[in-house]
Amino acid sequence: MDKSICPRFEKAMGLLSQRWxxxxxxxxxxxxxxxxxxxxxxxxxxxxxxxxxxxxxxxGIVKRDVYPETPVRIExxxxxxxxxxxxxxxxxxxxxxxxxxx
Amino acid sequence: MDKSICPRFEKAMGLLSQRWxxxxxxxxxxxxxxxxxxxxxxxxxxxxxxxxxxxxxxxGIVKRDVYPETPVRIExxxxxxxxxxxxxxxxxxxxxxxxxxx
DNA sequence: TATACTTACTTACATAAAGTAACTAACTAA
DNA sequence: TTAGTTAGTTACTTTATGTAAGTAAGTATA
Numbered sequence: 045m046d047k048s049i050c051p052r053f054e055k056a057m058g059l060l061s062q063r064w065x066x067x068x069x070x071x072x073x074x075x076x077x078x079x080x081x082x083x084x085x086x087x088x089x090x091x092x093x094x095x096x097x098x099x100x101x102x103x104g105i106v107k108r109d110v111y112p113e114t115p116v117r118i119e120x121x122x123x124x125x126x127x128x129x130x131x132x133x134x135x136x137x138x139x140x141x142x143x144x145x146x
Numbered sequence: 147m148d149k150s151i152c153p154r155f156e157k158a159m160g161l162l163s164q165r166w167x168x169x170x171x172x173x174x175x176x177x178x179x180x181x182x183x184x185x186x187x188x189x190x191x192x193x194x195x196x197x198x199x200x201x202x203x204x205x206g207i208v209k210r211d212v213y214p215e216t217p218v219r220i221e222x223x224x225x226x227x228x229x230x231x232x233x234x235x236x237x238x239x240x241x242x243x244x245x246x247x248x
Numbered sequence: 249t250a251t252a253c254t255t256a257c258t259t260a261c262a263t264a265a266a267g268t269a270a271c272t273a274a275c276t277a278a
Numbered sequence: 279t280t281a282g283t284t285a286g287t288t289a290c291t292t293t294a295t296g297t298a299a300g301t302a303a304g305t306a307t308a
Contacts, residue, residue: 048187049169049172049173049187049188050239050242051248052242052243052246052247052248053172053238053239053242054169055242055246056238056239056241056242056246057168057169057172057238060162060163060168060238061162061163061164061165061166061167061168061169062163062165062294063163063294063295064163064295065163066159066162066163067151067156067159067163070151070155070159071151078255078256079255079256079257080255080256085150085151086151089295089296089297090256090257090258091257091258091259091295091296091297092294092295092296093257094256094257094258095294095295112304114254114304114305114306115253115254115255115256115303115304115305116254116255116256116303116304117255118255118256118257125245128241128244128245129241131237132234132237132238132241135233135234135237136155136158136159136162136234137152137155137158139158139230139231139234140152140154140155140157140158141154142230143227143230144154144157144158145154146153146154164265165265165266166266180284180285181284181285181286182284182285191266191267191268192285192286192287193266193267193268193286193287193288194265194266194267195286196285196286196287197265197266216275216276216277216283217274217275217276217282217283217284217285218274218275218283218284218285219284220284220285220286249308250307250308251306251307251308252305252306252307252308253304253305253306253307254303254304254305254306255302255303255304256301256302256303257300257301257302258299258300258301258302259298259299259300259301260297260298260299260300261296261297261298261299262295262296262297262298263294263295263296263297264293264294264295264296265292265293265294265295266291266292266293266294267290267291267292267293268289268290268291268292269288269289269290269291270287270288270289270290271286271287271288271289272285272286272287272288273284273285273286273287274283274284274285275282275283275284276281276282276283277280277281277282277283278279278280278281278282
């Protein structure tokens with residue numbers, strides 16, 4: 045048979061199936077947030093969070109804004125491309141509620 | 147803040163964000179398939195495929211049927227719980243077509 | 249002036265997950 | 279008896295992730 049799957053689908057799945065990526069995007073649906081907030085709410089280590097946010101920024105899914113306050117505030121938020129993933133996240137919510145035990 | 151996310155959602159995301167799991171489920175939407183077909187169409191190694199199929203069977207997402215032909219035919223297919231993931235897969239398809247380059 | 253405090257990372261090192269290739273089991277066919 | 283098939287498993291290597299300590303930039307405090 046060999047690889048008849050759409051490469052765009054494969055890329056999307058590759059992104060979303062990296063560990064923590066989905067949770068980070070889901071968390072950002074609640075609004076812009078800073079590094080340490082995402083870190084503690086999602087439960088991801090700083091090392092990996094840093095890596096993921098860079099990747100997501102490169103992919104144009106996440107935006108990084110710097111506010112030179114004291115101490116500096118850096119906020120991460122979803123771009124339109126990132127926000128377009130909301131229906132998908134809602135589907136996961138629905139599926140988990142219908143098919144997983146509490 | 148710390149972990150206000152629904153544990154069922156977290157479990158669902160944990161399942162789906164394991165490498166290859168999404169692709170395996172997507173491939174099975176085309177119908178029941180044998181081990182070697184999934185292996186070559188998805189591009190996953192036998193070692194990991196074997197592991198994932200066991201996990202998915204344990205979770206009740208995939209079903210394994212043995213047909214004692216020659217050589218033996220073993221078919222993997224989605225249960226109702228697995229089929230319920232189709233809308234999600236379609237959303238990933240849509241998103242990838244709208245937002246990723248060809 | 250020096251020490252401490254904050255956020256947002258990065259670095260070094262240990263452990264876990266995944267890739268690769270060879271191997272096994274059960275069966276049939278030549 | 280040797281070879282061929284599918285469905286795995288095993289041993290070993292490479293990559294990804296977790297953990298904990300360290301850095302940089304800035305302000306406030308003693």
